[in-house]
Amino acid sequence: MSDPVLEIRDLRLSFPVARSLVDLIRRAPVRQVNALNGVTLALRRGETLGVVGESGCGKSTLARCIVRLNAPTGGSIHFHGQDIFAPDQRHDRRFNRRVQMMFQDPYSSLNPRMTTGEILAEALRVHRICPAGDIPARVAELLDLVRLPKDAAQKLPHAFSGGQRQRIAIARALAVEPEILIADELVSALDVSVQAQIVNLLLDLQARLDLTILFVAHDLRLVRHISHRVAVIYLGRIVEIGDSETLFKDPVHPYSRALLSAAPSLDPAERGNRTHLEGELPSPLDVPGGCAFHVRCPHRSPRCSAEVPALRPLATGGAAACHHIEEIANERL
Amino acid sequence: MTHDATLRLEVSNLSVTFPVGAATLPAVRDVSFTVAPGEVLGLVGESGSGKSVTLRSILGLTRRYGQIEGAVRWKGQDLLALNEPALRRVRGREIAMIFQEPMTALNPLLPVGLQITESLKAHTSLSRSERKARAIEMLDMVGIPAAASRLDNYPHQFSGGMRQRVMIAIALAVRPRLLLADEPTTALDVTIQAQILDLILALARDFDMGVILVTHDLGVVAQTCDRVAVMYAGRVVEEGSVRDVLRAPLHPYTIGLMRSVPQDVAPRSRLYTIPGTPPGLLHLPPGCAFEPRCPVSDVSCAVSRPDLASFGDGRRAACFRCEIRPAEGATAA
Ligand SMILES: Nc1ncnc2c1ncn2[C@@H]1O[C@H](COP(=O)(O)OP(=O)(O)OP(=O)(O)O)[C@@H](O)[C@H]1O
Ligand SMILES: Nc1ncnc2c1ncn2[C@@H]1O[C@H](COP(=O)(O)OP(=O)(O)O)[C@@H](O)[C@H]1O
Numbered sequence: 256m257s258d259p260v261l262e263i264r265d266l267r268l269s270f271p272v273a274r275s276l277v278d279l280i281r282r283a284p285v286r287q288v289n290a291l292n293g294v295t296l297a298l299r300r301g302e303t304l305g306v307v308g309e310s311g312c313g314k315s316t317l318a319r320c321i322v323r324l325n326a327p328t329g330g331s332i333h334f335h336g337q338d339i340f341a342p343d344q345r346h347d348r349r350f351n352r353r354v355q356m357m358f359q360d361p362y363s364s365l366n367p368r369m370t371t372g373e374i375l376a377e378a379l380r381v382h383r384i385c386p387a388g389d390i391p392a393r394v395a396e397l398l399d400l401v402r403l404p405k406d407a408a409q410k411l412p413h414a415f416s417g418g419q420r421q422r423i424a425i426a427r428a429l430a431v432e433p434e435i436l437i438a439d440e441l442v443s444a445l446d447v448s449v450q451a452q453i454v455n456l457l458l459d460l461q462a463r464l465d466l467t468i469l470f471v472a473h474d475l476r477l478v479r480h481i482s483h484r485v486a487v488i489y490l491g492r493i494v495e496i497g498d499s500e501t502l503f504k505d506p507v508h509p510y511s512r513a514l515l516s517a518a519p520s521l522d523p524a525e526r527g528n529r530t531h532l533e534g535e536l537p538s539p540l541d542v543p544g545g546c547a548f549h550v551r552c553p554h555r556s557p558r559c560s561a562e563v564p565a566l567r568p569l570a571t572g573g574a575a576a577c578h579h580i581e582e583i584a585n586e587r588l
Numbered sequence: 589m590t591h592d593a594t595l596r597l598e599v600s601n602l603s604v605t606f607p608v609g610a611a612t613l614p615a616v617r618d619v620s621f622t623v624a625p626g627e628v629l630g631l632v633g634e635s636g637s638g639k640s641v642t643l644r645s646i647l648g649l650t651r652r653y654g655q656i657e658g659a660v661r662w663k664g665q666d667l668l669a670l671n672e673p674a675l676r677r678v679r680g681r682e683i684a685m686i687f688q689e690p691m692t693a694l695n696p697l698l699p700v701g702l703q704i705t706e707s708l709k710a711h712t713s714l715s716r717s718e719r720k721a722r723a724i725e726m727l728d729m730v731g732i733p734a735a736a737s738r739l740d741n742y743p744h745q746f747s748g749g750m751r752q753r754v755m756i757a758i759a760l761a762v763r764p765r766l767l768l769a770d771e772p773t774t775a776l777d778v779t780i781q782a783q784i785l786d787l788i789l790a791l792a793r794d795f796d797m798g799v800i801l802v803t804h805d806l807g808v809v810a811q812t813c814d815r816v817a818v819m820y821a822g823r824v825v826e827e828g829s830v831r832d833v834l835r836a837p838l839h840p841y842t843i844g845l846m847r848s849v850p851q852d853v854a855p856r857s858r859l860y861t862i863p864g865t866p867p868g869l870l871h872l873p874p875g876c877a878f879e880p881r882c883p884v885s886d887v888s889c890a891v892s893r894p895d896l897a898s899f900g901d902g903r904r905a906a907c908f909r910c911e912i913r914p915a916e917g918a919t920a921a
């Protein structure tokens with residue numbers, strides 16, 4: 256589980272903001288949303304990397320860059336050593352096949368007029384996964400893989416429950432035998448018990464197919480359970496990354512600590528034990544200078560607003576981007 | 589604080605049906621519960637179990653599409669016996685509701701400040717300046733930064749999460765005596781969720797406001813509610829104090845729900861899942877609706893329907909095989 260399959264270096268992406276008529280008349284400067292501000296990350300073969308952070312912090316943008324739905328404005332992504340945005344790679348269909356994204360709302364991404372069987376057969380055909388004669392058998396295999404009944408092949412998407420549709424989307428992603436699955440809020444809209452089914456399915460498929468998974472979700476308990484490692488993102492930057500259990504048990508970055516403690520515990524006896532995060536997530540239109548978290552951080556010093564903290568390795572094997580990790584750790588002892 | 593007994597909500601034998609073609613869909617069946625002043629009742633259950641229909645029926649909002657039976661007693665009168673104008677006087681003043689889909693409840697053409705002050709004008713005797721001050725105070729309390737400067741903004745100028753918070757501000761500004769909140773924080777980040785739930789709790793405590801909180805997050809129940817009612821296929825199948833129900837659930841459905849959550853299980857282990865899928869409401873089994881999925885059912889379960897029986901201490905459960913479990917729960921605790 257050590258060789259990186261995907262290496263992301265200093266990834267940056269800013270979207271230009273559409274200007275209103277008023278802006279044009281006033282000749283206001285062009286503004287931009289800084290969605291990713293230098294993300295560096297390596298996905299290792301066979302691992303699940305969880306990604307957490309508040310809404311708008313850039314999780315989906317990162318996921319979309321990896322499948323080339325967004326083009327970064329800086330930095331690079333290498334897949335098995337190949338720059339996926341290099342001109343000669345851009346039209347390489349093999350990459351599209353090997354890195355598959357699953358969307359939050361599978362209903363809108365499944366053609367409502369095609370049966371499940373047709374949806375899967377199309378994916379197999381387009382990417383020439385197997386000879387035409389083998390397609391029906393392969394479709395049956397895929398349905399079995401995601402635990403849908405055999406007669407599911409004849410049904411249209413609307414005939415399925417939310418959880419079942421989610422499985423059709425997973426089956427379609429798996430049809431093309433990918434190496435990496437990108438799951439952006441895959442289970443967020445589902446009931447607890449259905450979530451558990453999908454989580455089990457992903458764990459299973461990963462073990463059998465040696466899949467690498469990027470798991471984006473706002474349910475921290477689920478992310479903790481399914482991930483080997485977790486990255487915490489704040490305003491387009493990784494502020495802490497490390498082994499899932501270690502990070503959840505003992506987060507070191509002030510933002511990770513506030514975020515994780517806001518998740519409601521299942522134990523009624525723990526009421527009122529939350530540390531509160533003050534203030535609001537700043538707009539990505541003007542990300543604060545220095546450490547972007549300094550406007551909300553209880554530990555900030557003058558240095559924090561002046562200097563961007565680098566992601567530095569921690570004794571526990573992870574890494575965090577904060578100038579004062581050591582002092583904060585001592586304070587807690 | 590002495591409680592005003594008339595401010596206790598009593599829902600008795602509430603049933604709601606909707607016509608579906610020639611058939612009748614029983615969305616809510618024989619639901620009874622009470623909410624005391626200052627008490628927070630959680631309503632949980634999987635998608636389609638009837639939580640929203642129950643909540644909306646308390647205010648007679650489902651009358652237009654369906655048939656409501658039973659009684660909803662509030663301040664000594666049956667709300668369901670009131671005509672529309674009389675009910676409208678209760679809605680939004682004494683009893684406020686936060687809807688699951690916030691955009692449908694905000695007027696896109698009016699600035700949010702005006703939407704709050706108009707609601708205050710209709711439902712309170714506050715002066716013009718008091719109304720404006722209250723509007724700012726509420727927006728500030730739900731975590732809208734620089735609240736005073738945003739009164740003139742229109743809903744589309746806020747992010748989805750902020751619009752949800754504006755909705756909450758409107759509902760709470762009139763200081764209702766009873767709040768019906770349908771998944772008020774599901775679309776929000778855990779950080780904002782914690783702020784909003786604390787606000788609701790503070791109002792419940794300080795103004796003796798009763799609350800019904802629909803959620804599918806058992807963590808939210810644990811951290812916010814005093815009591816919880818679990819719904820399955822339109823019925824309440826278990827009810828009790830949060831501590832009792834979450835620590836030692838009685839009903840096999842509640843037990844399954846609790847076990848599906850990844851908590852206190854080995855990382856990346858298979859999660860428990862409830863077998864099968866929820867029954868279609870048009871084809872409910874004749875006996876216990878959970879029977880087809882129940883791991884401990886016996887022959888009687890398929891034939892007759894268990895009543896919601898009392899197990900002492902405000903604890904109720906609808907299951908033939910619960911009798912044996914309180915003792916087990918007691919020894920385990
Ligand atoms: N106007 C209507 N006409 C027909 N059926 C309806 C109507 N409103 C709701 N239903 C049905 O009543 C049942 C209960 O719906 P309800 O909205 O209360 O579920 P819920 O528990 O709130 O689910 P969720 O967690 O998805 O919000 C569902 O089967 C739903 O399809
Ligand atoms: N196509 C786009 N045009 C302009 N801004 C965008 C676009 N896509 C995303 N953004 C902005 O980029 C930021 C990060 O968005 P996103 O990655 O979707 O966040 P997350 O998935 O973490 O909630 C947000 O401020 C969002 O509004």
Ligand code: SF4
Nearest residue numbers: 546549552559577578
């Ligand atoms: S660098 Fe400073 S502001 Fe940023 S998290 Fe660390 S202490 Fe807080």
Ligand code: SF4
Nearest residue numbers: 876882885889907908
């Ligand atoms: S009544 Fe029977 S089928 Fe229903 S929950 Fe109890 S044991 Fe299971």
Ligand SMILES: [Mg+2]
Nearest residue numbers: 314315316440
């Ligand atoms: Mg997203």
Ligand SMILES: [Mg+2]
Nearest residue numbers: 639640688770
């Ligand atoms: Mg609902």
